[in-house]
Amino acid sequence: MRFYEYESKALFRRHRMPLGKGEVVGSAAEAERAATAIGGPVVVKSQVLSGGRMKAGAVQFADTPAEAAAKFEQVLPIVVKGEKARSVLVEEKSPVAQEYFVSVTWDGRRKLPVLLFSDMGGIDIEEVAETHPEHLSRTHFSTILPLTPRIAKEAIGKVGVSGGDLNRLTPIVFELMKVFLAYDLTLAEINPLAKLEDGRFVVLDGHVDMEAEARGRHKALLEELGIGEDETRQARPPTDFEIEGARLNAVDHRGVAGNVVEFDGDLGLVIGAGGGSLTLFDAVRKHGGKPANYCEIGGNPSVNKARNLTKLILSKPGVEKIAVMMNVVSNTRVDIVARGVVKGCVEMGKDPKDVIAIFRIPGSWEEEGFKILEKYGVEYCDRSVSMYEAAGRAVAKLGA
DSSP states (O other), rough: OOOOOOHHHHHHHHHTTBBOOOOEEEHHHHHHHHHHHHSOOOOEEEEESOHHHHTTOOOEEEHHHHHHHHHHHHHHHOBBBOOSSSSSEEEOOEEEEEEEEEEEEEEEEEEEEEEEEOOSSSOOHHHHHOOOOOGGEEEEESSSSSSHHHHHHHHHHHTTHHHHHHHHHHHHHHHHHHHHTTTTEEEEEEEEEEEEEESSSEEEEEEEEOOOTTTTTTTTHHHHOOOOOOOOOOSSSOHHHHHHHHHHHOOOOSSSSEEEEEOSSSSEEESSSSTHHHHHHHHHHHHTOOEEEEEEEESSSHHHHHHHHHHHHHTTTTOOEEEEEESOOOOBHHHHHHHHHHHHHTTTTHHHHHHHHEEEEOOOOOHHHHHHHHHOOOOOOTTSSSHHHHHHHHHHHHHO
C-alpha cells in the first residue's frame, strides 16, 4: 500500500525528520496563498502514486505566488503513467549543494531489511548501481538484534562521506530505519535527501509503502493521514475490477476470495494459499501464458464467495478460461471451492468443462470435491501433480 508524497512526509514529520515548509492544495487560489505564506520561490508538485513526475512535467518551479497559481493550473491536469493528480503539494524551493539517496527495503533472498545509501541522489538509483556502483552501499540489518546508529553510520561511510556531513546524516538515516520497522513498511525512501548551501539537511522527496496486511495494526496512523479503508493504494489507482473484487471479499467474513489485481491476459486465475498466488502466477507466465488477474482464495471461503469471485473473473473481457489452483495442503474444503467455481461458471452461461482449464487444490474433503468436478467433466489433479506442471496444463488448454 503506497503513500502519497505528502503523506510520507507527514509520517517523517512525526519522527522529527528535517522537512521544508509546504502545504497540500486543491485550487490555484490555495496554491497562491500557500506560496505567499512560504515567502519565496516554491516547487509545485503533482501528488500521484506513480513515479516519473519530473519527466512528465508534473513538477514545476515558481518564483512568485501568482506564478505558483499558474503552475498549479498547469500541473493538475497532467496524467502521469495513467494516473491523475489527487492534489498538489506546494513547497519551498531549497538551494541545494549536494543530493543523497537513502532507502530501506526488504531483501527477499536474505530475508532481511537492507539499507541503500548513495551520495548521488536525485537520479534513478538503478542508474547509479549500473554506472557508479562505488557510490552505492548496501547494508543488511537484523529485525531481532538491537538497532543502533552505528549501522547507519557505516552505510553512509562506505561511499566516502565523512566529517560533519557523516555526523549530520547519521541520525536522519537511522530514523528512517526505525520508521521502516515501526510501521511494517516494505519501502521507506528519501530521494533526494539534500544538503543545502547553508549546511542544513532537508528531505526533498519521500516514498513509503506499507505491507497491506499491516493496515489493521496501524489503523490510527492511517486515519490520521486520511487514508480510507477502501483505498488499495498500489502504484496506480484501483480499477473497477479490483474495487469490485475487494467488495466481494469484504461482504462475507469467511475465508478469502478476492484481493484481485487486474492484468491484460486471457487466463483468469483463482489461486492462493501460502504464497501460491505469486508462485503460480509466475509459473503461468513461464509457460508462456498471459494471466488476466492475480487473486487469492483460501481459508474456507463460502460457496457464494467462490462463486462471485469466479463470476467476476469470467466477466472480464478477454478471459477465455480460468485456472483454479493452490500450492499446499490446507484446511480449505475442496468441495466448497469446487461447488462455488462450478456454480459461477454455470450462472455465467459457461460449461465448466470448457472454461475451467485445470483444478488443483490439495485440501480437506478432496474426494467430495473431485466427485463434483467429475460430474461436470472438469479436469482436475491432486498434489501428485506439481504446481508448475498444473500451470503448464492450463496454458496448453488455451492453445489447444
